[in-house]
Amino acid sequence: MQRVESEIARLIREIEYDEVTRLFSTLSGGKRLRAKLILKIADTNERAPLLAAIVELIHAASLLHDDVIDEATLRRGAASVNATEGSKNAVMLGDILYSKAFSELVSFDRDIAKIIASSVTALSKGEMMDVKMAESFNDDEEKYLEMLYLKTATLIEAAAQGAAILEGKDPISHALYGRNLGLSFQIIDDILDITSDETTLGKPAMNDFVEGKCTLPYIYLYRVMHNDEKEKLKNLHAKVLSEDESAWIRERMQEHKAIEKSFELAQKLSDEAMNAMRDDEQLINILQNMIKRSY
Ligand code: FPP
Ligand code: MG
Numbered sequence: 001m002q003r004v005e006s007e008i009a010r011l012i013r014e015i016e017y018d019e020v021t022r023l024f025s026t027l028s029g030g031k032r033l034r035a036k037l038i039l040k041i042a043d044t045n046e047r048a049p050l051l052a053a054i055v056e057l058i059h060a061a062s063l064l065h066d067d068v069i070d071e072a073t074l075r076r077g078a079a080s081v082n083a084t085e086g087s088k089n090a091v092m093l094g095d096i097l098y099s100k101a102f103s104e105l106v107s108f109d110r111d112i113a114k115i116i117a118s119s120v121t122a123l124s125k126g127e128m129m130d131v132k133m134a135e136s137f138n139d140d141e142e143k144y145l146e147m148l149y150l151k152t153a154t155l156i157e158a159a160a161q162g163a164a165i166l167e168g169k170d171p172i173s174h175a176l177y178g179r180n181l182g183l184s185f186q187i188i189d190d191i192l193d194i195t196s197d198e199t200t201l202g203k204p205a206m207n208d209f210v211e212g213k214c215t216l217p218y219i220y221l222y223r224v225m226h227n228d229e230k231e232k233l234k235n236l237h238a239k240v241l242s243e244d245e246s247a248w249i250r251e252r253m254q255e256h257k258a259i260e261k262s263f264e265l266a267q268k269l270s271d272e273a274m275n276a277m278r279d280d281e282q283l284i285n286i287l288q289n290m291i292k293r294s295y
Contacts, residue, residue, distance in 0.1 A: 004035045007053035011100055023085065023093050027060060028076040033185070033286075034059055034159045040282045041163035041174060050104065051166060055116065055159045057101040062123060062155075064094035069131060070211055077202030112162045119158035126150025134212030137237045139222045144214070145183070153182025173276045177283060180273035185290055187266040190215035191259055192293070194250065206246050212238035216265065221249075221258040267291065 012024050035052035042048035064082075067075055068090050073083040082090040098120070105113045129147040138144060160178030164171045192201060193208045194217055208215050214222075214237070222233060229252065236245055253259055270287050277283045 001032065001035065001039065003049035004032070004039065004052045004056065005029075007049045008056060011053060011057065011104065015096060015100055017096075020093065020096055023081060023089060024097075026078075026081065026084070027064075028078055029056070030059075030076055032056060033290075034156060036286065037156065037178065037181075037283075038159050038163040040280075040286065041160060041169065042167040045166050047108070048163065048166060051108065051112070051162060052159075054101045054104050055155065055162075057097045058116070058120060059155060061094040061098035061101070062120075062127075064090045064097070066127065069127065072203065074203040108162075109165065112165050115158045115162050115165075119154040122150045122154040123152075126152070126154070130213065133214070134238065137222075137234050138214045139219050141216070141219050144216065144219060148186050149179070149183060152186040153179050156182035156185070176276040177273045180269045180276070181287060181290070184266045184269040184273065184287075187216055187262055187269070188290065188293055191217060191262050191266070194253065195259060206241060206249070209237065209249070210240055216262040217253055217258040220261045221253055221256055224256045224258075225252070 012021055015021075032052075034055045038052040038055060039048055042051065063075060066072070067080040068082045068087045071082075072080050074080060080090070081093060102117065105116055126147055126149070130151055133143065133147060157175050157178035160181075161171045161175035163169075164174035190208060193215065194206060196205060198205050204210075209218060218233070222230060225233065233249070233252075236249070241249070270291055273287055274284055
């Protein structure tokens with residue numbers, strides 16, 4: 001990972017603008033899940049750290065833009081760039097990061113470049129769907145999972161597949177692994193939004209529903225509620241919640257096992273990812289650690 005960090009630092013230096021270096025230094029790197037995956041899969045390839053740095057810059061750019069779109073003030077436990085420096089700076093920094101990432105990406109094989117580049121179109125599509133779906137209460141699980149796949153899983157899928165091509169490994173099974181890991185990861189993120197607190201999350205708890213996002217636990221909850229409860233839940237959608245309202249939602253989720261049901265799907269997807277990678281202990285470890293986050 002040290003080499004990934006130095007590649008990232010080199011790419012930022014190459015932009016040759018102090019303001020970019022300063023703004024970038026305020027970002028927290030996060031878990032670097034995508035970079036770790038690339039290094040584990042393309043473990044003998046000397047260009048793996050550069051590919052990992054490229055994918056992390058794309059991911060950072062997408063979060064900068066996402067925070068502007070979501071009007072989020074916290075990211076990874078610190079104030080978001082849009083909150084401290086304004087939305088214009090957050091958008092421009094995102095533009096610089098992802099265009100720099102693309103300039104570097106063209107030095108890779110055509111197949112790898114195409115896979116990563118297409119995934120950025122997919123994640124932008126997913127973000128657009130997410131915003132559209134948040135305008136009203138959504139109880140369509142399939143639609144939700146499609147959006148989740150596009151918004152989160154495609155870049156992880158592309159990272160795993162790209163790294164497999166780089167290393168001469170099987171791209172199909174690695175893509176399947178990445179896709180299911182990505183979906184499982186995001187479902188766990190959705191669960192943590194409800195079960196965790198602000199200090200652990202680094203962003204406000206129960207915020208998805210306030211932002212209008214009907215994540216899987218809400219979809220499962222709605223399905224089994226009585227009509228009057230359904231009405232009450234719908235009325236709370238996309239509003240700032242009082243302590244009582246948050247507690248009411250959490251209690252109903254417990255009563256109707258909405259979290260457990262969501263976790264079962266995350267576990268099932270994670271098992272599918274594991275099956276795609278049966279012999280690779282390190283990739284299985286990544287999955288297991290991710291599932292453990294939810295406890
Ligand atoms: C976080 O979702 C958002 C994403 C994973 C993708 C965002 C994608 C774009 C803004 C498209 C633009 C892409 C580039 C490269 C500039 P979330 O809001 O559910 O998660 P959060 O709670 O962490 O904010
Ligand atoms: Mg967001």
